Amino acid sequence: RIIDGGKFQYQKMKEEAKNRKKAREKQSELKQMKIGLKISDNDLNIKIRKIKSFLDDGDHCKIMITFRGRELAHKELGSTLLDRILAELAEVAIVEGKPQFAGRNLSVGVRKK
Numbered sequence: 001r002i003i004d005g006g007k008f009q010y011q012k013m014k015e016e017a018k019n020r021k022k023a024r025e026k027q028s029e030l031k032q033m034k035i036g037l038k039i040s041d042n043d044l045n046i047k048i049r050k051i052k053s054f055l056d057d058g059d060h061c062k063i064m065i066t067f068r069g070r071e072l073a074h075k076e077l078g079s080t081l082l083d084r085i086l087a088e089l090a091e092v093a094i095v096e097g098k099p100q101f102a103g104r105n106l107s108v109g110v111r112k113k
C-alpha cells in the first residue's frame with residue numbers, strides 16, 4: 001500500500017503529543033491540612049476554603065487536628081472542632097471513614113462528592 005510519508009509522520013507526531021499530554025494530566029494526590037485546637041474563627045474559615053480548593057482540584061484531603069501539651073486531656077474539644085469543619089464541608093465533601101486518634105493527632109480523610 002502506498003501512503004503519503006509526510007501525512008503519516010504528521011499523524012504519528014500528533015498521536016505522540018496526545019499521549020504525552022495524557023501522561024502529564026494531574027493525578028489525584030493526598031493533601032494534608034493541619035489545624036491546631038486553639039485556631040481562631042477567621043483562620044479556620046481560611047483553612048476550610050483551602051480544603052475546598054483542594055477538593056475542587058480533584059485531590060483527597062486529610063484533616064488533622066493537632067493537640068499540644070495538656071490539650072490532649074480535652075479530646076472532646078478536638079472532636080467538636082472536627083465536627084464543625086465537616087459540617088461546613090458537607091455540601092462538597094464525603095467523609096472517608098471515622099475520625100481516628102494517632103498519637104497527638106485526630107485525623108479524618110475527605111474526598112469530593
